[in-house]
Structures are given as structure tokens and as C-alpha cells.
Amino acid sequence: MTCTITSHCIGCQRCLSECPTGAIATNGTQLWIDPDRCNHCEGHFSVPQCWSVCPTNEGCQPYITEAVAVAIHQAQTNSVDYWERWFSQYNRIITRLKAKRESDYWRHWFDSYTHSLEHLKATYARRPDAALVP
Known part of the structure; x- marks a missing residue:
């Protein structure tokens, strides 16, 4: 060049x-x-x-020759197309993830965790000097 x-x-x-x-x-x-x-x-x-x-x-x-100008224009156009495809794919994946049902494993984990936290809060409310770690 x-x-x-x-x-x-x-x-x-x-x-x-x-x-x-x-x-x-x-x-x-x-x-x-x-x-x-x-x-x-x-x-x-x-x-x-x-x-x-x-x-x-x-x-x-x-x-810049005309051929180079065309190549630059195509690269810019492809760049826009690339991001449109990327966000389209991203939105499809997010939609699938949000629509997916929760598994029993994670529901059980969340319920156990919530129960443990509620127990700690109740213990601490009765005895403010109690340690938060069981």
C-alpha cells in the first residue's frame, strides 16, 4: 500500500x-x-x-483504490451483521434458559439454604450475642 x-x-x-x-x-x-x-x-x-x-x-x-474501498465497506457491513447475529443468538439462549424448569436438585438446595438462614436469624434474634456461624 x-x-x-x-x-x-x-x-x-x-x-x-x-x-x-x-x-x-x-x-x-x-x-x-x-x-x-x-x-x-x-x-x-x-x-x-x-x-x-x-x-x-x-x-x-x-x-485507497476502489477495490480497497469496497473491501472496507464489506468489512464494516459484515461487522454489523456479526453483532446482529451475536445478539440474536444471545437472546435465543437467554430465552431458553429463562424458560427452562428448575431442577429438583437446585430447588432442594435453595430450600435447605433458606431454612438454615431462617434458623440462624431466629437464633440471633433470641440471643444477640450468639455467633452467626453454626
Whole structure:
């Protein structure tokens, strides 16, 4: 992928000295990037240096072909579809879990636990100095 100088360039020429591959050239009034030399600063920096030093942040941008623009649009569309599918699946699972009947095991456990707590509360109410742990 290569970068390109956009119409937002103000001609400050900061990018000239920052380009590690020397892909940026000027004729004194206009800047351009040689696509054969520009490698998007791969192997040198994590972001293109022409973009990072640009005072407008828009004077130098990655060059996007129509095919890349279509791929970006599809990725964004698929992302929305992904989340719609995810939440749909989530809602189905939650509905099934809520509709599921309680098992006898958990009902027995809950009743036993409640009975133990009621017993502790009654014991503590009669003797405030009694320990809460049986």
C-alpha cells in the first residue's frame, strides 16, 4: 500500500525529511509521492511518517483504490451483521434458559439454604450475642 498527497496539503514540506524511503518529491510548489518507493513505512515505523508529521493530519493519506474501498465497506457491513447475529443468538439462549424448569436438585438446595438462614436469624434474634456461624 502506498500513500498519496491530498488536496488538504498546505505545502509545509515537513514530510520530505521524515520519509524513510525518500518517496516524497517536490518541484518547489507541489508535493507528490512516488508509489514505487512508498511502502507505507513498513519495516521502519508503525504509522506512515508523512501522515504523523502533517499539521493538518489530512495532507498525506493512504491511497485507497476502489477495490480497497469496497473491501472496507464489506468489512464494516459484515461487522454489523456479526453483532446482529451475536445478539440474536444471545437472546435465543437467554430465552431458553429463562424458560427452562428448575431442577429438583437446585430447588432442594435453595430450600435447605433458606431454612438454615431462617434458623440462624431466629437464633440471633433470641440471643444477640450468639455467633452467626453454626
